[in-house]
Amino acid sequence: MKSAKKEQKQGVIPIVKTLSKSIREYKKPSILTPIMVMLEVIFECLIPFVMTMLLDRIDKISKGESGDLMSEILTYGLILLALAFVALVFGALSGKFCATASSGFAKNLRKDLYYKIQGFSFVNIDKFSTSSLVTRLTTDITNVEMSYMMLIRIAVRAPFMLIFSLTMAFTINWTMALIFLCTSPILIVGLFIIIRKAVPFFNRIFHKYDKLNESVEENVRGMRVVKSYVREDYEKEKFEKASNEVKSDFTKAEKLIAFNTPLMNFCIYAGIILIFVVGSLLIINSNETVLAIAELQSFMTYSFQILMSLMMLSMILVMIVMSSASAKRITEVLNESSTIYSPENSVTEIADGSIEFNDVCFRYSEKADRYALSDVDLKINSGETVGIIGSTGSSKTTLVQLIPRLYDTTSGSVKVANVNVKDYDLTALRDSVAMVLQKNTLFSGTIKENLRWGNKFATDEELIKACQLAQADEFIQAFPDGYDTYIEQGGVNVSGGQKQRLCIARALLKKPKILILDDSTSAVDTKTDALIRKAFKEYIPETTKIIIAQRINSVMDADKIIIMDGGTITAIGTHEQLLASNDIYQELYYSQNKEEARNA
Numbered sequence: 001m002k003s004a005k006k007e008q009k010q011g012v013i014p015i016v017k018t019l020s021k022s023i024r025e026y027k028k029p030s031i032l033t034p035i036m037v038m039l040e041v042i043f044e045c046l047i048p049f050v051m052t053m054l055l056d057r058i059d060k061i062s063k064g065e066s067g068d069l070m071s072e073i074l075t076y077g078l079i080l081l082a083l084a085f086v087a088l089v090f091g092a093l094s095g096k097f098c099a100t101a102s103s104g105f106a107k108n109l110r111k112d113l114y115y116k117i118q119g120f121s122f123v124n125i126d127k128f129s130t131s132s133l134v135t136r137l138t139t140d141i142t143n144v145e146m147s148y149m150m151l152i153r154i155a156v157r158a159p160f161m162l163i164f165s166l167t168m169a170f171t172i173n174w175t176m177a178l179i180f181l182c183t184s185p186i187l188i189v190g191l192f193i194i195i196r197k198a199v200p201f202f203n204r205i206f207h208k209y210d211k212l213n214e215s216v217e218e219n220v221r222g223m224r225v226v227k228s229y230v231r232e233d234y235e236k237e238k239f240e241k242a243s244n245e246v247k248s249d250f251t252k253a254e255k256l257i258a259f260n261t262p263l264m265n266f267c268i269y270a271g272i273i274l275i276f277v278v279g280s281l282l283i284i285n286s287n288e289t290v291l292a293i294a295e296l297q298s299f300m301t302y303s304f305q306i307l308m309s310l311m312m313l314s315m316i317l318v319m320i321v322m323s324s325a326s327a328k329r330i331t332e333v334l335n336e337s338s339t340i341y342s343p344e345n346s347v348t349e350i351a352d353g354s355i356e357f358n359d360v361c362f363r364y365s366e367k368a369d370r371y372a373l374s375d376v377d378l379k380i381n382s383g384e385t386v387g388i389i390g391s392t393g394s395s396k397t398t399l400v401q402l403i404p405r406l407y408d409t410t411s412g413s414v415k416v417a418n419v420n421v422k423d424y425d426l427t428a429l430r431d432s433v434a435m436v437l438q439k440n441t442l443f444s445g446t447i448k449e450n451l452r453w454g455n456k457f458a459t460d461e462e463l464i465k466a467c468q469l470a471q472a473d474e475f476i477q478a479f480p481d482g483y484d485t486y487i488e489q490g491g492v493n494v495s496g497g498q499k500q501r502l503c504i505a506r507a508l509l510k511k512p513k514i515l516i517l518d519d520s521t522s523a524v525d526t527k528t529d530a531l532i533r534k535a536f537k538e539y540i541p542e543t544t545k546i547i548i549a550q551r552i553n554s555v556m557d558a559d560k561i562i563i564m565d566g567g568t569i570t571a572i573g574t575h576e577q578l579l580a581s582n583d584i585y586q587e588l589y590y591s592q593n594k595e596e597a598r599n600a
Contacts, residue, residue, distance in 0.1 A: 036094035102149035131214035140326035201253035353544030360412035387555025390564035434507035442491030454509030496523035
């Protein structure tokens with residue numbers, strides 16, 4: 001426990017250093033804010049002092065001292081107005097600079113976090129989880145923004161006003177000022193206990209926020225499945241459970257934090273009562289020689305400012321406690337290094353689409369019990385069409401994800417054009433490999449905009465040609481707006497087969513050396529599937545084509561077919577060779593071609 005606390009304390013400075021890098025162009029308003037606040041406090045604290053002088057002059061003139069009462073009141077009144085106006089100006093400027101600095105800092109922090117995530121490998125994404133990253137980009141950054149706003153304004157105002165007011169209070173009467181030493185320790189000890197007990201709750205809350213976001217994300221994404229199986233009640237119960245867990249911890253934390261207000265009130269009212277009692281006794285017993293009534297009034301103003309400063313400091317401490325967990329979570333992402341990166345002096349030219357796997361083994365994490373791939377040796381010549389089939393969970397997708405380095409091998413090597421993929425520039429490698437996944441993703445925007453993800457400089461003619469090869473041009477032209485048809489988020493306004501063909505066209509626009517189709521024609525009919533494969537053979541003969549499929553018909557005309565089972569390659573051959581010698585292939589083929597099986 002002690003080591004954990006020590007580690008937490010040691011981690012504060014690195015967290016601050018990491019987060020402060022996002023201030024950048026907002027350093028000026030961040031510096032000007034506390035300066036304006038300090039000037040505002042100075043002029044505010046001068047007002048009670050001038051008031052004391054005015055009341056003292058009124059008292060002396062009323063007792064017979066020479067002077068023009070109205071002239072004195074007018075002079076001091078103008079001084080007070082000037083002080084109040086200047087304090088107002090500095091207060092407004094501090095608010096303006098504070099808003100600019102805090103919102104700008106949050107903008108930069110959000111940008112830095114988002115850009116960092118864009119560079120993550122799948123291993124990094126898996127480590128944090130999507131829902132957790134969403135929470136860090138939203139809730140956590142908002143908490144840190146609020147803390148930063150309080151730190152550059154209220155955290156400057158409160159201690160500065162506390163020091164200035166204490167100085168003025170001791171100047172008026174040091175005996176009375178000692179009263180604050182009676183109430184302050186009670187407040188400090190109370191706050192320490194509250195914060196110490198609240199911190200663990202806030203640390204847990206944000207992890208539960210992640211689970212809550214995960215539940216919402218999963219439900220919205222799978223809304224069609226939920227409705228088709230009439231599982232709304234189950235999903236509601238699941239969400240309510242996650243929501244109640246957040247509420248439970250938040251309630252416990254807020255209950256502890258709620259003690260802050262009555263504690264503050266107790267200290268404020270106890271201080272005021274003591275000042276009134278002691279001050280009144282001093283005035284009566286000394287006949288105003290030790291403490292005058294005017295000084296007591298000013299002293300009351302300063303005491304109120306001191307106690308309000310303590311209250312503001314307690315609010316700041318509470319906000320820092322709440323945001324400390326958020327700051328730590330954000331820093332974890334910012335300090336995370338991608339497990340996959342381009343090496344120095346990396347190779348930027350990919351000569352051809354040849355691929356070679358040499359004794360490749362792979363597992364998704366060091367803690368994994370088993371390897372997803374074991375002892376894989378495979379050679380694919382440039383321009384070949386290769387089919388991969390196997391049962392669900394045989395690691396077909398895992399195999400092809402190693403080619404563009406979506407993951408890195410645990411042992412062994414993967415080569416493209418006789419160069420280890422780890423020696424390539426990451427951008428150059430991935431630009432040369434196009435992947436069309438089974439779960440295709442289209443983004444909100446027009447069809448043209450989605451297609452140009454493959455090549456942002458593609459002409460309209462190139463878009464049409466790619467869509468013709470992917471058998472997508474015909475249905476696109478049938479839309480009223482053609483290629484300017486707007487695609488809703490996730491492509492919900494097009495069918496599964498249309499979505500797959502658009503994604504194939506998008507991949508073709510990359511003009512890749514290697515094209516990987518991961519069960520990406522599963523939603524199209526066999527005729528369209530055959531036309532797509534024919535177009536590949538005729539129009540991109542030099543591109544290496546890897547087709548993962550469940551249907552034998554999708555790969556039977558490939559140059560070679562790979563059979564995978566349990567993360568290993570069990571057989572390689574042509575359709576005829578495998579049909580004659582491989583039991584797995586025979587079973588798949590005859591189960592999908594029952595008529596031929598009966599005739600045989």
